[in-house]
Amino acid sequence: MIIETKSLRRVYGSTVALNGVDLCIEAGGIIGLLGPNGAGKTTLVEILEGLRMPSSGEVSVLGLDPARQGRALKERIGAQLQSTTIPIDLTPFEVLRLYASFYERSLPVDRVLQIVNLKAKANKLTRTLSGGQKQRLAIGMALIHEPELLIFDEPTSGLDPAARRQLHEILLDLKGQGRTILLTTHYIEEAEKLCDRVVMIRSGEVVADGSPFELVGRAGGKSTIWIDVEGDMDPAPLLVGGAEDQGRQGNHYKFTTADPAATIVALGEVLHTQGVSLTDLRMRRPTLEDVYLELMGDPEEDEGVPA
Numbered sequence: 160m161i162i163e164t165k166s167l168r169r170v171y172g173s174t175v176a177l178n179g180v181d182l183c184i185e186a187g188g189i190i191g192l193l194g195p196n197g198a199g200k201t202t203l204v205e206i207l208e209g210l211r212m213p214s215s216g217e218v219s220v221l222g223l224d225p226a227r228q229g230r231a232l233k234e235r236i237g238a239q240l241q242s243t244t245i246p247i248d249l250t251p252f253e254v255l256r257l258y259a260s261f262y263e264r265s266l267p268v269d270r271v272l273q274i275v276n277l278k279a280k281a282n283k284l285t286r287t288l289s290g291g292q293k294q295r296l297a298i299g300m301a302l303i304h305e306p307e308l309l310i311f312d313e314p315t316s317g318l319d320p321a322a323r324r325q326l327h328e329i330l331l332d333l334k335g336q337g338r339t340i341l342l343t344t345h346y347i348e349e350a351e352k353l354c355d356r357v358v359m360i361r362s363g364e365v366v367a368d369g370s371p372f373e374l375v376g377r378a379g380g381k382s383t384i385w386i387d388v389e390g391d392m393d394p395a396p397l398l399v400g401g402a403e404d405q406g407r408q409g410n411h412y413k414f415t416t417a418d419p420a421a422t423i424v425a426l427g428e429v430l431h432t433q434g435v436s437l438t439d440l441r442m443r444r445p446t447l448e449d450v451y452l453e454l455m456g457d458p459e460e461d462e463g464v465p466a
């Protein structure tokens with residue numbers, strides 16, 4: 160087990176940031192930590208990194224206690240924090256060379272520049288880099304010593320879609336090399352795309368844990384189906400398997416259902432027997448975002464819980 164926590168609790172004065180978190184994470188893949196502002200994600204990752212102390216409970220990262228064996232742990236984990244500061248008067252090459260000097264063992268700087276796609280900017284001052292390039296450098300700083308576990312806290316926050324996608328490709332490449340990445344993010348579609356496992360946290364507690372596919376399936380959410388036809392259609396036979404009619408505008412019909420296949424099969428029959436022709440058919444399956452919003456409820460309520 161690469162990360163294990165038992166009944167992990169962290170209290171700040173009258174605020175409970177973590178309220179008994181039990182986690183078991185095995186090596187390999189990308190594990191996403193999701194939750195609204197104030198849910199406790201940063202507190203959790205910083206406890207795992209040995210930067211904050213738990214109030215009670217147990218933590219083990221790579222078999223070490225982060226609070227007491229922080230030095231040994233630093234050699235084996237790589238972190239990009241929300242608070243990571245990058246020396247702005249150095250070039251990416253110099254920054255990475257400096258970071259390499261902190262460790263007994265490190266990757267060649269050129270190799271890291273290549274992994275994070277910064278070769279073209281290697282000798283420019285980091286103050287001139289874009290937000291996306293700076294985040295890629297922060298990822299490079301985290302992986303310079305080839306750590307067994309990478310922890311990235313909102314690495315794509317504030318990036319434009321192209322820069323975010325570039326970072327996604329780097330994370331997927333790192334995963335392809337067999338690395339383990341713990342990632343916090345507010346972008347649900349990012350978690351759905353990248354993560355093998357998603358842990359959702361609300362008010363300091365784990366409220367869902369599984370692969371995106373499992374979580375969406377377990378939630379039993381409904382698909383939406385839009386149907387456009389030519390001719391006059393009676394939609395009643397389409398209300399099979401619990402499908403619900405969500406209204407119509409002209410020849411444009413909308414249904415929600417937990418069993419979209421049944422509606423599609425019924426549609427074939429309706430087209431045949433009612434003599435109408437299909438001009439368009441669209442379907443939207445439930446997504447991880449639907450599951451997230453259902454579990455997280457009202458965001459106003461979530462700023463830690465009183466002790």
Ligand code: ATP
Pocket residue numbers: 171174175176194195196197198199200201202203462463464
């Ligand atoms: P975000 O998504 O905004 O980064 P988060 O999920 O990382 O939020 P945390 O930063 O861990 O959440 O905060 C959890 C709760 O603990 C919040 O209510 C926050 O106000 C509180 N908190 C965090 N750090 C401190 C601190 N140093 N002192 C007092 N309260 C804190």
